[in-house]
Amino acid sequence: MSELGHMEGRLAAAGLSDIAERLDGGARLGLADGVRLFDCPDLLALGWLANRERERRHGDRACFNHNIRIEATNVCVASCLFCSFARLEPGDEGSYTMSLEQVWDKLRRRRDEPLTEVHVVNGLHPDLPFSYYTDLLSGFKRIRPDVHLKCFTAVEIAFFADLYGKTDEQVLAELMEAGLDSLPGGGAEIFAERVRRKICHDKCGTDRYLAIHRAAHRLGMRSNVTMLYGHIETAEERVDHMLRARALQDETGGFQAFIPLAFHPDNNQMRKLPAPTASDTLRVHAVARLMLDNIPHVKAFWIATGVEVAQTSLWFGVDDLDGTVQEERIYHMAGARTPEALTTAAIRRLIEAAGRTPVERDTLYNVVAGDVVQ
Numbered sequence: 494m495s496e497l498g499h500m501e502g503r504l505a506a507a508g509l510s511d512i513a514e515r516l517d518g519g520a521r522l523g524l525a526d527g528v529r530l531f532d533c534p535d536l537l538a539l540g541w542l543a544n545r546e547r548e549r550r551h552g553d554r555a556c557f558n559h560n561i562r563i564e565a566t567n568v569c570v571a572s573c574l575f576c577s578f579a580r581l582e583p584g585d586e587g588s589y590t591m592s593l594e595q596v597w598d599k600l601r602r603r604r605d606e607p608l609t610e611v612h613v614v615n616g617l618h619p620d621l622p623f624s625y626y627t628d629l630l631s632g633f634k635r636i637r638p639d640v641h642l643k644c645f646t647a648v649e650i651a652f653f654a655d656l657y658g659k660t661d662e663q664v665l666a667e668l669m670e671a672g673l674d675s676l677p678g679g680g681a682e683i684f685a686e687r688v689r690r691k692i693c694h695d696k697c698g699t700d701r702y703l704a705i706h707r708a709a710h711r712l713g714m715r716s717n718v719t720m721l722y723g724h725i726e727t728a729e730e731r732v733d734h735m736l737r738a739r740a741l742q743d744e745t746g747g748f749q750a751f752i753p754l755a756f757h758p759d760n761n762q763m764r765k766l767p768a769p770t771a772s773d774t775l776r777v778h779a780v781a782r783l784m785l786d787n788i789p790h791v792k793a794f795w796i797a798t799g800v801e802v803a804q805t806s807l808w809f810g811v812d813d814l815d816g817t818v819q820e821e822r823i824y825h826m827a828g829a830r831t832p833e834a835l836t837t838a839a840i841r842r843l844i845e846a847a848g849r850t851p852v853e854r855d856t857l858y859n860v861v862a863g864d865v866v867q
């Protein structure tokens with residue numbers, strides 16, 4: 494039997510033939526299809542389908558980014574059950590807020606490195622002036638005007654608007670004026686209201702998260718969208734999350750990447766839950782590739798998935814491994830045993846060893862000069 498014939502038999506046995514045919518005809522998958530994909534017992538059949546879509550878009554390329562992560566404060570007024578990073582009050586044990594000089598120093602120390610992105614995520618600090626954030630951005634641009642600033646989740650934007658008495662659009666416009674280039678995808682968690690009420694009831698809700706991304710796209714910025722999985726959400730709620738992201742993407746086209754984030758249970762209020770398994774992680778990335786026909790990239794954030802699973806995911810729908818990262822606290826405080834940084838050479842080696850072709854990209858997915866696209 495030919496390999497294709499073998500796979501057709503396998504897809505039929507897994508009950509996925511009709512989905513494969515509809516994908517071939519360019520049809521979109523719906524909620525019930527997504528739930529069937531999650532329920533499918535044959536992980537390799539699911540992966541084969543996702544890999545087919547991945548290779549149609551990206552061939553054998555896998556991209557990564559030379560970036561750094563900065564978390565300027567972990568003081569946070571929100572009480573998300575999954576979070577191990579936040580400290581409620583400025584004086585609480587383990588809380589910190591960097592001075593602007595300390596924040597800028599993180600970039601100054603890497604002034605000569607060919608990094609292309611700074612990714613900033615913070616707690617929701619109740620006492621800082623708005624100028625802390627605008628100065629943070631303009632200071633970065635003074636140090637390295639060429640570096641792309643991907644800063645502040647939609648949840649932070651909503652918090653700034655409420656705290657400083659501005660509209661969401663005003664906040665975005667003023668931050669852009671100071672140097673903001675795009676929004677990261679954090680804060681999405683699970684869009685279904687049932688889950689949000691339980692795990693993150695006191696921060697920006699789903700409609701506002703999506704409205705802020707819509708506004709950012711209208712202002713000309715790009716952004717990402719994440720999904721925190723492996724806690725109390727159902728398969729249906731995962732697919733619903735993907736469909737809400739897909740619907741906004743139909744409107745604006747502004748999302749670049751969908752990023753599933755594996756829940757890490759250490760040191761937070763959901764610590765009794767087990768961490769998602771490797772096969773669940775591969776499944777979530779594969780289903781995302783199949784549901785999200787309009788979002789170009791599916792990213793495995795290697796800090797969250799683990800390096801080995803991130804590498805394997807390159808055959809399960811994933812075409813992007815995020816970046817070098819350098820310093821990461823949110824996952825490491827929640828029990829991640831991944832390294833805190835990878836060099837670009839190490840990421841390239843991982844990608845090549847997985848049988849893919851590494852391509853260094855910038856935040857907007859331009860190939861970085863000097864890298865070659867085959």
Ligand code: V47
Pocket residue numbers: 575576577614676677678679680681682717718719720721752754755756757758759761794797815823824827
């Ligand atoms: O929104 C927090 C998640 C997110 C835990 O846009 C946790 O390129 C698992 O959004 N276990 C912030 N996850 C990080 C983020 C991100 C990461 C990489 C790339 C991009 C991008 C964005 O981290 C939060 C939350 O969903 N998170 N605590 C935890 N215990």
